[in-house]
Amino acid sequence: MLLLLAFNCNAKFKAFKHQYSKSYETKELEDQAQKYFCANLQVIKAHPSRKLYISQFSDRLHAPATGYMAPNLPEELVSYTAAAVDPADAKLETYNRKSLEIVKAICSDSTASSIKYVTLDDAFITTNVFSGANLPQSVDLRKDGLTMRSIDQGTCGSCWAQATRFVMHSLFMHDITYYREIHAGTSLENQTNIDLVFSVEYIMNNSYGQNLFCAGGNYQYAAQDIADYKVSSLNYEEDAPYVSIFDF
Known part of the structure; x- marks a missing residue:
């Protein structure tokens, strides 16, 4: 067997190497890639209820879940598929304040208007960094206006990227005092100079919540993605704007 x-x-x-024109510098690297590929293939076959496919990243230790925008592969490479999952809660009335209103509640109007980035992501971080207040042990962040908008893009194929952003938000919310002490988030203008590297264990231990309504936005993959690169390598939301059918 x-x-x-x-x-x-x-x-x-x-077949995978041919499909994606894969080449490896050494025999050792190719053997390692095949080992990871076979491991990922076994995961796919062991979880037939999940929407997972072979992708160009499947020769890595942690391949992104790309169930939705997967390419048209030969039948022998396509895995099992599952029915679409329920969409996330996208009720606008659940979230009581917009990002710029939150910023103005913490900063003066002039400060808020001078902030370079006023996307929901940055307003979320700004609120917590500049407020100087620690969060309570338990709170519904939606009611306090301290969370980003609900995202329901449908089968967009970018849920892995959204999950990465959610994990970063969770890190800032969970341990904002630490970030303030090391001056990692004290200035939106200087955020490109952040040079932090986290381990997967640190990210997982300091993140909360799971992406229960998305077939591809796996927060564990998101944690690995953040750990593989410096925090400064992450882009702002405006670099890849979210476009929704809902009028947020």
């Missing part, structure tokens, strides 16, 4: 599984994986890895 093990030999049969290995043979099937070898054939699929060969």
